[in-house]
Amino acid sequence: MVGRDTPGKNSTLSRSLNHSSNKIVDVLIEDIPLKSDYPLYSFSVPVELEDEIDVGKRVFVPFGKGNRLKKGIVVNISEGRGDNLKNIFGLVSKYKIIDENGLRVLFKLKDKYYIPINSLLKKFIPLGKSKKGEEFIVLKDGYENKIKENEKRKIDCVNFILENDGSIKLNTLKKFFSTNLIKNLENRGIIEKIYKIEKEREITKKDYKNISLTKEEIKIPDxxxxxxxxxxxxxxxxxxxxxxxxxxxxxxxxxxxxxxxxxxxxxxxxxxxxxxxxxxxxxxxxxxxxxxxxxxxxxxxxxxxxxxxxxxxxxxxxxxxxxxxxxxxxxxxxxxxxxxxxxxxxxxxxxxxxxxxxxxxxxxxxxxxxxxxxxxxxERLHLKNIKIIYNREDLLITPEIKNVINKNKDKKIFIFYPRKGYFTYFLCDECGYVEKCPNDGVPLTYFSEKNKLVCKICGFEKNLFDFCPVCGGITMKFTSPGTERVKERIKKIYKDRNVYQLDESITGGSKKKREEIEKEFMQKGDIIVGTNMILPLLRKVNDFIFVFLNIDFVLNFPEYDSFENVFYLIIRVLEESEIKNSKVFIQTKFPKNIIFESLNQKNPYLFLNEELKRRKESKFPPYAKYITIENFDLSYTESLKKIKDNEDEIYFEDNVVKIKTKNIDRYKEIFDKIKFNSRIIIKEF
Missing domain, CATH: 3.40.50.300 (P-loop containing nucleotide triphosphate hydrolases)
Structure with missing residues (x-):
């Protein structure tokens, strides 16, 4: 690297941008505002780095008018003179963090799903807090002859640098002197900006004994x-x-x-x-x-x-x-x-x-x-440790579940109950009928401000009614869950049990708080009520009891894939129960639902076939693309409507837009414009 060493541990100062090789690199800058579709910039490679540079390595580069030090990833190398280009300053690391194939995948995902490339970098590449590069200010040779006696403030700045052994961090200098003053001294050749790049730590290579190789091919299909x-x-x-x-x-x-x-x-x-x-x-x-x-x-x-x-x-x-x-x-x-x-x-x-x-x-x-x-x-699924309990009276806890809890005082009991506040759905208390959207087949949600039932996908609205259209009953009612209510109810019934609650409202997103609750429950808890957060605990317990107390809430969630979510949630618990020799109980008002029928018959494909049939009728994936745009800029509303094909369906709800289409490409121009401020979620198969 061109430059000079200065006093200090593990430091190299890069001073020059000269002596370019015949290589040019395209660099993906890591930390710049997400306002560019391709935040790629070209740089020359110094002769000293010509043999070390490679695709997938991270480099330090001068960025912008002020040559701010930035980190980036080399995505392409080409031959040619880059006389009008800035030189890269050095390597962040001598190791490749991703290869050409991995970069190809990231750029393909970016183009297909309108995800800014920097978002993908943070999700798939361990960038971390790596070697640092910092900007320093040093005095140039002959600075004494370039400053005038009456420039007192500038003389103070020069003396301040001298007092710090002739080299000081730019950020430190800015605390005492204005940016304009520093820039003036730099333009006049009195000071210059150089870069201190931390040297890599020497790594002791591990010494492993050689493996006895068989050289046999791996005998599995692609x-x-x-x-x-x-x-x-x-x-x-x-x-x-x-x-x-x-x-x-x-x-x-x-x-x-x-x-x-x-x-x-x-x-x-x-x-x-x-x-x-x-x-x-x-x-x-x-x-x-x-x-x-x-x-x-x-x-x-x-x-x-x-x-x-x-x-x-x-x-x-x-x-x-x-x-x-x-x-x-x-x-x-x-x-x-x-x-x-x-x-x-x-x-x-x-x-x-x-x-x-x-x-x-x-x-x-x-x-x-x-x-x-x-x-x-x-292999055929066993599915032998499951029992479906018909909640005919729509009770919070059926007598059958109470009996299960009573009989298993020596076992840890997990009670799954969705967190409150998602939505309220409308059902018949006699036959279990749930009012659904005629367009999408998802349960309608009650909106109190409208006093109506509304589809959260297409916006369809319907007035409330008293009589069930299926059984003629007069007990139509709203249903809404809550883990805290369940916990308090169980504590009243089982006063001799230690009952815990685990959900977002309790932990507040704190990992430490969650771990404290888990540890205390494992040591002295009997029953825990919670959301999906209780699932990881199952792997720590043998011979447990798991109760889905209100699976109907998730089943009737107003999204097209709610049945799929319920099915695989149950499958996850059943897998753990098979390993741990445990039992699973599902309390529901809909025992004839295809999910429970397929589990009772130990044939999950019954559910899959029925689910695909339902989606085909409603034009959901895999038979159409389903797009959700969060934080949508409403100024693009009319443009979106003009692009829409006759077969497409577009629904607006506040600043959320939902689109069903077979051709995403027609929306590409708008997606490219909004993707940096909106979240575009594309679901397809």
Whole structure:
């Protein structure tokens, strides 16, 4: 690197932007406002860095008129003289954090789903708090002859720099002297801006004994689905395959939807595989990150297990395992993109193989398997620890559930109850009929300000009525849930039990508070009432009782995929119950619902077929694209309506827009304009 060393530990000062090589790089700037579709900028490569530069490496670059120091990722290298371009200042790290294939996937996702590329970077690449680059001000040679005696304030600035050994941080200098004064001295050649870049830590390479290689090929198809086995049984299968991969001289990744299972699977691994394994579950410290990339480069990291955050790391793996595939659909980190699409794009143009594992595959993967003829290693689901309880009287707690709680004083009891405040739906207390939208088939929501039933998808409105259109009953009523109400009721009934509550209203989003409640419940709790937040606790308890006290609320949620959400929520609990030899009870007013019928008959495909039929009739994915735009700029309303095709459906609700269409491309121009301020969620199969 061109420059000079100055006193100070681990520091290099880059002074010059001269001596360019014949290489030009396109750099994706990491931290700039999301106002550019392609925040790519071209820079020259100094001769000193010509042999070190590579696609996927992070660099320091001068950005903007003031040459502010920014970090970026090299996405392309070309030959040519960049005499009119600025030089990059140096490398943030000597390691690649992503390869060309990973970058291709990110840009493809950006174009297809209108997601700003910087948002994708933060979701899929461990940038973290890496090596720092800071701006310094130093005095130039001959500065004494360029400043006048009457420029007292400027003389004070020069003396201040001299008092700090001739070099001071720009931010520190700005605390005492104005930006205009500093700029004036810089323009007159009295001072200059240089950059201090922290040197990388020396890493001691790990010394592992050589593996006895078999050089045998991995005997699985390019894509394979493992279905019907609980995750402990699947993990046994994975371990055998991973052992084959490592012994054949190859590498692998295992990806989970939640970090808790990353830790569990790591503990499950035999020691001979652990020593080649790295866990990656999110942002981590500089030391760990450097060790990881050093291990990837030197080849002693053979296996990475982690969340989706680790999927695009440049391991050059042969095998990717996506476990608990059915649970990725609700992972916020994936934005609105399904895991199957990301992995399929990633393995395209390569010889990588992928295994998708799930107790029961997602609706999306089941369809893909049929369309693409993907091989499925299928076992029949047991589904033996489940009982459906008919809540005929619409009671908060039926006598059957009370009896279950009474009989199981020695077991931990989990009661699932959705959090309050979502919505209120309208049903018949006699036959269980729920009033639904004639256009979309989703339950209508009661809006008190209108005193009407409203569809939250299309805006359809209907006046309240007294008589049930199915049974003629006169007991139409509103239903709305609340975990706190359930907890207080249970505490009154079971005064000798320790009852806990776990939901967002209790934790306030605090991870520490959540962990405190979990720990206390595990030590001395009997019953816990909560939302999805109680689900991770199931893996810690043997022989538990799980009660869905008001699954009807989620079942009647005003979204087109509410049935799908309920089905896979139950599947998740049933998988844990099979492993832990536990029992599951579902209290419902709708025992004939296709979900419960399919579970009773131990045939989940009954539900899938019926769900697809329903969606086809209502024109929802996979038979149409369903787009939700949050924080929509209403000034584009008329433009949106003009673009709309006769078959498209567009609904407005405050600043949220919902679109059903078979052709997204016609909306591309508007999406490109609003995507930096709005959140565009595209659901398709």
């Amino acid at each position: 894509k394979l689905i493992i279905s019907g086995l609980n995750y402990v049984e699947r993990w046994k299968y994975y371990v055998k395959k991973l052992d084959d991969v490592i012994k054949s001289g190859n590498k692998a990744k295992v990806i989970f939807p939640e970090r808790i299972y990353v830790d569990d699977f790591y503990d499950f691994l035999p020691d001979e595989i652990k020593k080649f394994t790295y866990k990656v579950t999110g942002e981590f410290g500089k030391k760990i990150r450097e060790d990881l990339f050093q291990g990837i480069e030197d080849g002693y990291v053979k296996l990475i297990i982690g969340t989706a955050f680790s999927l695009l790391l440049p391991l050059n793996e042969k095998l990717i395992i996506i476990d608990m595939e059915d649970r990725f659909r609700n992972v916020e980190e994936l934005l609105n993109v399904n895991i199957y699409e990301i992995v399929s794009d990633y393995i395209e143009r390569s010889d990588k193989k992928v295994i998708f594992g799930a107790y029961f595959p997602s609706l999306n993967l089941t369809l893909k398997a049929k369309r693409e003829n993907i091989e499925i290693k299928k």
